[in-house]
Amino acid sequence: MKNKNKSGSSPIIAFFCSLKLTIFLLITLAAVSIIGTIIPQNEFKEQYLRFYQESTYGIMKMLGVLDMYHSWWFRGILILFTINLIVCSFKHFPRIWKFFKSPVTVLSDSFLATLSLDWKSRISAKNIAKDKSYGDFLAEKLSAFWSGSWLQTKKEGNFGEELHFFAQRGLWSRMGVYLVHLSIIIIFIGGIVGSHFGLKAFVNIPEGDKTSIVYTRNDERTPVDLGFTVECQAFHVEFYDSGAPKEYTSDLVILEDGKEKARKRIEVNHPLSYHGYTFYQSSYGSAGGVVTLQMHDQKTGKVYPLSLSIGRQGTLPTGDGWIQAAQYETNYMNLGPAVRLVMPASGDRMIQFWIFKKYPGFDRQNRKGERDFVLEDVSQRNYTGLQVTKDPGVWIVWFGCFIMVFGLFIAFFISHRRLWVRLCPDPEKPERYQLTAGGSANKNKPGFEKEFEHFTSFLEEQLKGKK
Amino acid sequence: MNTHLFSIVTFIYLGGMVVYICYLAFRNQWVSRVATAITLGGWLLQTFAIGLRWYESYQLGMGHAPMSNLYESLVFFSWTIILLYLIIEYKYKLYLLGAFVTPFAAMGMAYASISSQVNETIQPLVPALQSNWLISHVITCFLGYAAFAVSCGVSITYILKKRHEDQHKKGGLLASFPSSSVLDELIYKTIAIGFPMLSIGIITGAAWANYAWGTYWSWDPKETWSLITWFIYAAFLHARITRGWRGIRAATLSIIGFVAVIFTYLGVNLLLSGLHSYGSG
Numbered sequence: 001m002k003n004k005n006k007s008g009s010s011p012i013i014a015f016f017c018s019l020k021l022t023i024f025l026l027i028t029l030a031a032v033s034i035i036g037t038i039i040p041q042n043e044f045k046e047q048y049l050r051f052y053q054e055s056t057y058g059i060m061k062m063l064g065v066l067d068m069y070h071s072w073w074f075r076g077i078l079i080l081f082t083i084n085l086i087v088c089s090f091k092h093f094p095r096i097w098k099f100f101k102s103p104v105t106v107l108s109d110s111f112l113a114t115l116s117l118d119w120k121s122r123i124s125a126k127n128i129a130k131d132k133s134y135g136d137f138l139a140e141k142l143s144a145f146w147s148g149s150w151l152q153t154k155k156e157g158n159f160g161e162e163l164h165f166f167a168q169r170g171l172w173s174r175m176g177v178y179l180v181h182l183s184i185i186i187i188f189i190g191g192i193v194g195s196h197f198g199l200k201a202f203v204n205i206p207e208g209d210k211t212s213i214v215y216t217r218n219d220e221r222t223p224v225d226l227g228f229t230v231e232c233q234a235f236h237v238e239f240y241d242s243g244a245p246k247e248y249t250s251d252l253v254i255l256e257d258g259k260e261k262a263r264k265r266i267e268v269n270h271p272l273s274y275h276g277y278t279f280y281q282s283s284y285g286s287a288g289g290v291v292t293l294q295m296h297d298q299k300t301g302k303v304y305p306l307s308l309s310i311g312r313q314g315t316l317p318t319g320d321g322w323i324q325a326a327q328y329e330t331n332y333m334n335l336g337p338a339v340r341l342v343m344p345a346s347g348d349r350m351i352q353f354w355i356f357k358k359y360p361g362f363d364r365q366n367r368k369g370e371r372d373f374v375l376e377d378v379s380q381r382n383y384t385g386l387q388v389t390k391d392p393g394v395w396i397v398w399f400g401c402f403i404m405v406f407g408l409f410i411a412f413f414i415s416h417r418r419l420w421v422r423l424c425p426d427p428e429k430p431e432r433y434q435l436t437a438g439g440s441a442n443k444n445k446p447g448f449e450k451e452f453e454h455f456t457s458f459l460e461e462q463l464k465g466k467k
Numbered sequence: 468m469n470t471h472l473f474s475i476v477t478f479i480y481l482g483g484m485v486v487y488i489c490y491l492a493f494r495n496q497w498v499s500r501v502a503t504a505i506t507l508g509g510w511l512l513q514t515f516a517i518g519l520r521w522y523e524s525y526q527l528g529m530g531h532a533p534m535s536n537l538y539e540s541l542v543f544f545s546w547t548i549i550l551l552y553l554i555i556e557y558k559y560k561l562y563l564l565g566a567f568v569t570p571f572a573a574m575g576m577a578y579a580s581i582s583s584q585v586n587e588t589i590q591p592l593v594p595a596l597q598s599n600w601l602i603s604h605v606i607t608c609f610l611g612y613a614a615f616a617v618s619c620g621v622s623i624t625y626i627l628k629k630r631h632e633d634q635h636k637k638g639g640l641l642a643s644f645p646s647s648s649v650l651d652e653l654i655y656k657t658i659a660i661g662f663p664m665l666s667i668g669i670i671t672g673a674a675w676a677n678y679a680w681g682t683y684w685s686w687d688p689k690e691t692w693s694l695i696t697w698f699i700y701a702a703f704l705h706a707r708i709t710r711g712w713r714g715i716r717a718a719t720l721s722i723i724g725f726v727a728v729i730f731t732y733l734g735v736n737l738l739l740s741g742l743h744s745y746g747s748g
Contacts, residue, residue, distance in 0.1 A: 022705045023709060027698070030702070033694060041686060191684070200682065268594035268679055282681070389681040398674070404670070405667055412663055
């Protein structure tokens with residue numbers, strides 16, 4: 001690259017469009033990015049205080065290294081990088097555009113001197129059919145090479161009319177680098193759209209429960225109303241013999257206005273999408289136990305079924321009070337599974353008592369209350385951990401990635417190859433022509449050298465009648 | 468069975484490496500042919516053993532491509548390095564390069580076979596790895612890594628040769644090396660393969676992460692280090708066309724780039740924690 005400082009552009013522009021700045025920024029980005037892989041990012045304060053002093057934590061927080069990829073200075077480098085990329089691309093684009101707009105179609109001697117490949121020969125007019133001009137003759141012969149995409153230019157030279165032929169292949173590969181640069185900007189735009197209009201949230205839904213509220217993943221854990229309801233009908237987990245999880249799945253149902261709108265068994269790598277939101281199987285865990293009870297009302301003699309989540313209050317089936325399964329033990333006082341129940345008694349008083357699965361009559365005999373309880377079963381319930389995202393920018397990012405891959409391939413693997421042929425009368429012998437060829441390729445030069453050799457021997461064969 | 472074959476492959480590659488180094492010293496065409504034959508033989512055996520391991524995983528009822536843990540990835544890494552090297556050797560007749568490239572493959576295999584950190588057994592796939600993205604992601608990443616390994620080998624050769632040329636020394640081993648401009652071209656060529664592959668590897672990884680976790684980029688250490696590698700090679704590509712950066716400086720960037728590759732591949736899993744922990748066992 002030439003330093004065109006003298007061409008009148010301002011020093012600021014010159015600074016932003018220098019390739020040295022590009023290299024500096026790329027190396028800087030690489031170097032500072034390391035920080036965030038060594039210092040854990042976005043942890044809770046308590047987590048950091050286990051390793052760092054309060055004052056160190058304060059400094060790190062201030063410098064933004066605890067969330068460095070979103071810090072003002074990292075963004076600053078990215079913005080500078082983007083400006084550099086845009087300014088550089090605009091500055092160098094006209095040079096490339098020339099190949100499209102005004103390709104060199106005439107092989108002058110001075111131009112030939114700049115080419116790495118050249119070839120000279122002479123042909124006798126005898127080899128040219130009588131009824132044809134030598135131009136038509138050569139054009140016809142050349143049409144067999146590079147599928148005949150030859151451009152013919154006539155020019156008055158020093159020794160008579162010169163004929164110039166030009167053909168090129170892979171011109172579009174010159175655009176590759178600009179496509180890659182463009183793709184980076186498209187990806188940035190996609191990322192910005194996603195972070196401004198998108199949502200990253202999570203929700204844990206116990207089996208059999210439903211929710212329309214999810215929580216953002218940032219520090220605030222802000223609740224977000226989805227506008228529809230997600231129900232987890234069932235959750236399954238399977239393990240390998242080694243104990244490693246094999247798969248875990250959730251049967252999700254989307255409900256809107258009480259009607260089922262979508263249903264899918266999601267698992268890792270197989271999410272469910274609805275209305276721009278996508279639900280990913282992310283984790284699972286125990287949602288505690290569910291206690292199944294029977295309530296016997298001694299007055300009426302009726303038996304009511306009742307199920308309670310451990311630790312939560314539930315309404316009595318008769319509707320006149322509450323009850324809580326406060327504690328569950330698998331083997332309480334060696335009497336087997338037992339649950340401690342809490343209920344309001346007269347006044348502000350509360351009563352609590354144990355019931356045992358093995359002894360259904362225990363509560364009736366022991367407490368002799370108006371209502372007694374029989375423990376039928378205790379089951380563990382899982383919750384499914386769902387990642388919920390909405391990212392309207394993701395398709396922009398994929399589009400950018402596609403452009404990048406396409407751009408990289410044409411930039412690296414397609415070579416812009418050009419061939420020129422010049423035919424002019426020989427000043428020494430009137431019945432002879434001077435034949436000159438030149439070639440240029442911007443990539444894979446050894447490969448093109450072979451192609452050029454092939455081309456010149458083709459010319460030789462065709463024009464001199466050599467077989 | 469397959470691990471036994473891989474141990475044999477390790478010795479074959481070590482043998483090939485020794486013969487390539489001998490070729491460097493003797494410059495006898497027959498030595499290079501022997502080196503190529505040994506390496507090709509090792510590669511064919513390794514290919515067979517990878518196929519066998521794949522088949523055995525089905526016999527064990529797991530049925531997955533052998534690319535799911537550190538052992539399998541090391542094997543695949545050296546497989547791609549040798550594949551790429553043999554193609555370049557065939558195309559460019561650069562037998563000298565073998566001495567600088569086969570050590571990477573031999574070391575990879577030796578580390579896989581010997582280290583106690585590396586579990587050789589076929590393990591079932593955890594849920595996150597059960598995806599069609601696995602094969603395309605792993606293949607593109609490792610093709611990139613292999614190309615970078617070759618370019619690192621060439622860059623070392625280049626720096627030695629360039630210093631030798633600049634000092635106008637004559638004779639010695641370095642005199643018989645290809646000229647620095649040929650080597651420079653080859654550094655560019657291998658990075659021109661590696662860079663698009665790394666880019667696709669990062670993109671397929673992002674697409675997969677988006678499918679599995681709902682986010683295409685989370686600045687996880689593995690992701691970040693792959694991006695660091697990408698930045699370094701991007702810097703190399705620009706350095707090559709910048710006055711004052713061409714030559715030894717650019718070649719140094721390519722060597723630093725490969726250090727970043729190794730850290731992305733091994734360092735992140737062994738030293739840092741993150742989402743991408745499959746490669747550590």
